[in-house]
Amino acid sequence: MQCGVVATVDDGRVVRVRGDADHPVSRGYTCPKGRALGEFHHHPLRLDRPRMGPTGHTVEVSWDALLADLAQRLGQIVDRQGPDGIAVYFGTWSWIDAFGKRAADRLWRQLGSRSRYSALSVDAIARSFVAEVMGGSPSLIPSLDPDTRGLTLLLGSNPVVSHGHSSGLVDPVTVMRTLAGRGGLWVADPRRTETARLANGHLAISPGSDPAVLAFLVRAVLAEGLDDRGYLNRRSVADDLAAVARAVEPWTVDRAAERTGLAPGELDGLLDALRSSPGHKVTVATGTGCTMAAAANITEWLAWTLQIVTGSFEHPDGAWFNPGYLMRLDERTLARSDGRPAPGPASRPDLPGRFGELPCAALADEIEAGNVRALLVFGGNPVTALPDARRLTEAMAQLEVLVVADVIESDTVALATHVLPVAGQLERTDVSFYTDVFPTMRFAHHTPPVFSPAADRRVLSEVLAELGSRLGYEPETDPLAAMVRMAPEVREPGLYIADEPRPRGWVHERVLPDGRWRLAPSALVEQLDRWTEAEPGSGTAAGREARNGRPTTVVIPRRSLRRMNSGLRDIARGGDDIAVWVHPLTAAEAGLDPNATTAVLHAMTGDTELRVEIRITDDIVPGALAVPHGLAGQNVSVLTATRPGGGGVDPLTGMVIQSGIPVRLSQ
Numbered sequence: 001m002q003c004g005v006v007a008t009v010d011d012g013r014v015v016r017v018r019g020d021a022d023h024p025v026s027r028g029y030t031c032p033k034g035r036a037l038g039e040f041h042h043h044p045l046r047l048d049r050p051r052m053g054p055t056g057h058t059v060e061v062s063w064d065a066l067l068a069d070l071a072q073r074l075g076q077i078v079d080r081q082g083p084d085g086i087a088v089y090f091g092t093w094s095w096i097d098a099f100g101k102r103a104a105d106r107l108w109r110q111l112g113s114r115s116r117y118s119a120l121s122v123d124a125i126a127r128s129f130v131a132e133v134m135g136g137s138p139s140l141i142p143s144l145d146p147d148t149r150g151l152t153l154l155l156g157s158n159p160v161v162s163h164g165h166s167s168g169l170v171d172p173v174t175v176m177r178t179l180a181g182r183g184g185l186w187v188a189d190p191r192r193t194e195t196a197r198l199a200n201g202h203l204a205i206s207p208g209s210d211p212a213v214l215a216f217l218v219r220a221v222l223a224e225g226l227d228d229r230g231y232l233n234r235r236s237v238a239d240d241l242a243a244v245a246r247a248v249e250p251w252t253v254d255r256a257a258e259r260t261g262l263a264p265g266e267l268d269g270l271l272d273a274l275r276s277s278p279g280h281k282v283t284v285a286t287g288t289g290c291t292m293a294a295a296a297n298i299t300e301w302l303a304w305t306l307q308i309v310t311g312s313f314e315h316p317d318g319a320w321f322n323p324g325y326l327m328r329l330d331e332r333t334l335a336r337s338d339g340r341p342a343p344g345p346a347s348r349p350d351l352p353g354r355f356g357e358l359p360c361a362a363l364a365d366e367i368e369a370g371n372v373r374a375l376l377v378f379g380g381n382p383v384t385a386l387p388d389a390r391r392l393t394e395a396m397a398q399l400e401v402l403v404v405a406d407v408i409e410s411d412t413v414a415l416a417t418h419v420l421p422v423a424g425q426l427e428r429t430d431v432s433f434y435t436d437v438f439p440t441m442r443f444a445h446h447t448p449p450v451f452s453p454a455a456d457r458r459v460l461s462e463v464l465a466e467l468g469s470r471l472g473y474e475p476e477t478d479p480l481a482a483m484v485r486m487a488p489e490v491r492e493p494g495l496y497i498a499d500e501p502r503p504r505g506w507v508h509e510r511v512l513p514d515g516r517w518r519l520a521p522s523a524l525v526e527q528l529d530r531w532t533e534a535e536p537g538s539g540t541a542a543g544r545e546a547r548n549g550r551p552t553t554v555v556i557p558r559r560s561l562r563r564m565n566s567g568l569r570d571i572a573r574g575g576d577d578i579a580v581w582v583h584p585l586t587a588a589e590a591g592l593d594p595n596a597t598t599a600v601l602h603a604m605t606g607d608t609e610l611r612v613e614i615r616i617t618d619d620i621v622p623g624a625l626a627v628p629h630g631l632a633g634q635n636v637s638v639l640t641a642t643r644p645g646g647g648g649v650d651p652l653t654g655m656v657i658q659s660g661i662p663v664r665l666s667q
């Protein structure tokens, strides 16, 4: 995403890809995904020609025939049932094709549809929600500063593999080692991950128990006076602070130890690390282990609360907020929002609309109800990424129109009625526009194409402009113009670093409502109170009952080094790392053969089961099953549930619960 690479081309083929030692941000570093650029580009499964026809029976056609047919069908759907009948889904890879995404956004706006979905509601929507209710804008993304001298606490994130959830770390092994050597690095993760091995402390916590760790820390900070009182007086409201103190009060070390499965001494060790951090500053970075869990919202809220009560946000030894090189959030007046949801999808009024989108949890219902008749997929693979995969796949096969713009065959392409073979990364101009606020410093790239699109591929933005014209809409003539308006220099290809690469202070000065954090949003305080109540203290009859009622085996997510979700799994070694991690005790309890290499996961509802490859290891806590996602033959999303009342979806955000899915394990 932010590394400079040098591709050596010989006779129209990429023969070598290596890190660009002269790149001022990545300084020669690349990850295996970046180095796979050539192999991905030349892959035999690359989409070369447009295809059209009924699901599973598309045949090659000309672009002209495809676009004419598509325009006609979309027009008919709008005439028959209005624009909401046409839905768009933006996947993770749509963000890296800036012109394509702009064109898709424009077409969607021109259509006037409300049916917009993206990977946000299956990834980390809790983060945008908490940013909105606490800071006044969903666009605030705290970013880890590799140069911090304060303590760093990672919860449910494994940057050595993922490069950080939203901070796109370059050379994460070096960054983690540096953090561990300075203010200290602590990792809470049910797995002994590659990152945990580099940390000063690893808390092997029970899945889903993160709020207990954070509530314990917030309580201790307030009780011991480790907070930054002067800052809090200026930047928060006293009543809110009192509400926080009350909500975390039950979370003593013993109770937190009980809930997390840790020894009290381990939690005290973490508190000690905070006590000795300069100024008690701390950066808390959460990842998908937390944002996909049932307690996602309160985990994120308590993570922010800990950073706010210690005065860590925008402090030189705490997290900063990247305003983007092109987005320039620090120079704009951000629309203030307070967390009120928009109306949800018609078939699922129990779920909210948020941030101009509808939750992916509702897509299958919307198709089944006939509300969505066409779906346009950009840079994503909903068949593996979205919940309740079997039901969704059946629903998608019933669509009148399923447009998939991709670069390679996929499980979703296989269902398409209209396949758009679009130009890949080496075949188009790219500007780092939609990824602008994620890098570890404020900079932008503009890279020209290396090749012109091969075979019958076309650049997505051009395809969509033509489709728009056929529907009678005005196309955008210069997609770069909007970016150039923000930063004239990006007209020319190159790399641009801001004069102030990690600005601090703009959120406090320009964004916070009345200059103060909203420390105790009532919806979150209530969620924590409920969570606390559902987790009674040790020794009580209610406590034992709750523990006995808790499923003993849950699926948790993990990322693989050489894939990007479902992307790159077809290339050499991309498909190797697919095993589910299982603790020996869990294996024994489930009656697995100690030498077993496969096992079956059974969903607790319905009769869904999934045979998976396993690896028996004590690098994971008993009861947790760490499952990689994005695979076709081993699609973990068949285990997620979305039906109303099924407990598979967070009611505040519409987020699908993908971490801590109860299952039964068998041979």
Ligand SMILES: Nc1nc2c(c(=O)[nH]1)N[C@H]1C(S)=C(S)[C@@H](COP(=O)(O)OP(=O)(O)OC[C@H]3O[C@@H](n4cnc5c(=O)[nH]c(N)nc54)[C@H](O)[C@@H]3O)O[C@H]1N2
Pocket: 090, 091, 092, 093, 094, 097, 119, 122, 123, 124, 288, 378, 379, 380, 381, 382, 384, 385, 386, 405, 406, 407, 408, 409, 410, 422, 423, 424, 425, 557, 558, 564, 565, 566, 567, 629, 630, 636, 637, 640, 658
């Ligand atoms: N059960 C479960 N579900 C999950 C997750 C989980 O851990 N467990 N993770 C969730 C998360 S965090 C995310 S982000 C989503 C991911 O969900 P999606 O974004 O929908 O899925 P990806 O697998 O990232 O999509 C990859 C597709 O983009 C295509 N692609 C690659 N390059 C390009 C390009 O240049 N242009 C275009 N147009 N397409 C391209 C790839 O070929 C591939 O088909 O899944 C979510 N779903």
Ligand SMILES: Nc1nc2c(c(=O)[nH]1)N[C@H]1C(S)=C(S)[C@@H](COP(=O)(O)OP(=O)(O)OC[C@H]3O[C@@H](n4cnc5c(=O)[nH]c(N)nc54)[C@H](O)[C@@H]3O)O[C@H]1N2
Pocket: 033, 092, 123, 155, 156, 157, 158, 159, 161, 162, 163, 164, 165, 188, 189, 190, 191, 193, 205, 206, 207, 208, 209, 210, 286, 287, 288, 289, 290, 293, 556, 557, 558, 559, 560, 561, 562, 563, 564, 565, 566, 626, 659, 660
């Ligand atoms: N190589 C590679 N890099 C990627 C991706 C990829 O597929 N491959 N995907 C990209 C995408 S789309 C995303 S969203 C990011 C995700 O980035 P991360 O969020 O860092 O994802 P992971 O590396 O899976 O780390 C999640 C960790 O959470 C742990 N975990 C699971 N459940 C719990 C829990 O209840 N509590 C705690 N504390 N931990 C838990 C898991 O064991 C796992 O180690 O990575 C991005 N980068």
Ligand SMILES: [Mo]
Pocket: 092, 119, 123
């Ligand atoms: Mo993601």
